[in-house]
Amino acid sequence: MAVYYNDTDPAACAWLRELIATGLLPDGEVDERSILDVEPAELRGFTQCHFFAGIGGWPYALRLAGVPESLPVWTGSPPCQPFSQAGQRKGQDDDRHLAPAFLRLVAACRPELVFGEQVASAAVLGPVGGTARTPAEDPAGWAWFDALAADLEAASYAVAAADLPAAGIGAPHIRQRLFFGAVALETGGLGDSFGAGSQGRIGMQGGSDQRAARSAGLAGRLADGNGGLARDGGVQRGRQHRCEPQDGEAGGLVDGADPAGANATDGVWRDPDWLLCRDDRWRPVEPGTFPLADGLPGRMGLLRGYGNAIVPSLAAEFVTAFLESLR
Template structure:
């Protein structure tokens, strides 16, 4: 069974195809149309559907969390610009407010598991209220939590709110809270199960730095230190030396690639943050 990736940016779409070919994300097809042009019939036969797919980090994070490629799931990190403090703040009037198109496909196809992410500042609360109301109106249980990438060891803040929707016909279901006895959570909400129980249980510490433990730190021209993957510094130095020898075509290619990569990275979710969120959801649902 194949995965479906919807991504309107041509550079990111080709990036997805490269990742699929290399086996880094679930095998599937890439659709470059706007989500507004996608119909429910277009999604028939796909096990996983990733909207606003970017560079495929949701698929990668699902794998890292132990979610199998043949296990159904939808993901979608809607554009943040309409609600970001860094944007114009046009909110629901912004043409990039594409939740209604995503909601329509969810309503028609009714996937069991849906993961998403959004900025955790600006006007995002109004967006979350709408998404929660819409999903609960369709019979989904909805959970959301904002947290920083630094909280899972990243060397930067990058606060984002991760949310999940779960289709459950039961009125109540048991959830284990940090190893305590089961707490029954009303259908429609499981984001605050600890509050419903009256305590937070035994909190489990995360490993310090984790994924970023072995990063090399480079001192940049602006006076800041930035982490890079261990062992890449010699490659960067050699590439910079080559560019200094007047290879204009190489510089032009590097410039175009740099712009595309920066856009892809900037729009992407943090894979480790998403992995931790998915793992917490899987523990709550499957034990």
């Protein structure tokens, strides 16, 4: 049940090692090489692999979803900069477009389950409103998810995706992201275990009663902006994010001079501090959030770690729904 973590950011890798050492993430090996340098043979013996691991948002999300460490799962959220409206929008011509490298390893090693996410931009989701885009209108000129799904299907995977906001689980910001999941379609693979009920290989920890309870409460938690997972005891921490907002806004904006009327949550975002910004809008931040300042470079590493991560509690909801759909 060995776990493999891969990321090229030394600060994030050091962070991962600390989280592993304290037991907050599964024990495993942290590899700081580029994914371009990783060969399939090197991944033999690892039950779970997390590429673009950052500070461990995906393995933490799997824990929140009750996924056992014995289940062969890979995760990967390739860099979003090539497809973010806030970036240069070079698309597949960007050196940071690393989804093909991830899919190369998936096709060679054939993990039974694959999860990931990407910024929900037009370059990722494709044409909007029935109007086809042209290269002149969008330098990317293609749909990231269409290419991803086609490659996974060519490797005999069934693929599903959902465009989800962090606000759907009570966060004070939108953070719209496309989550995707894939399951291997082959004899003897995970597909043969779907009908095994509580004894199946994809059984959530805690048995069928817990799975039924999670399934029954899923829609309610997603629709309840004042609840979220924390009310169920499922989330202790979860302020991990990934990539800059597409429009440059922080999300969760409140107009006016006083944020007192803003909706509160009972989750991990239940007690934010509110900062009045230069555009006369109030924005929620974590209590005690530190400001950027000259001479304190360590803070940049922390902010980069938070900014490049996923929202684990939202990812956990997607994983739960995906696995329940396979039963």
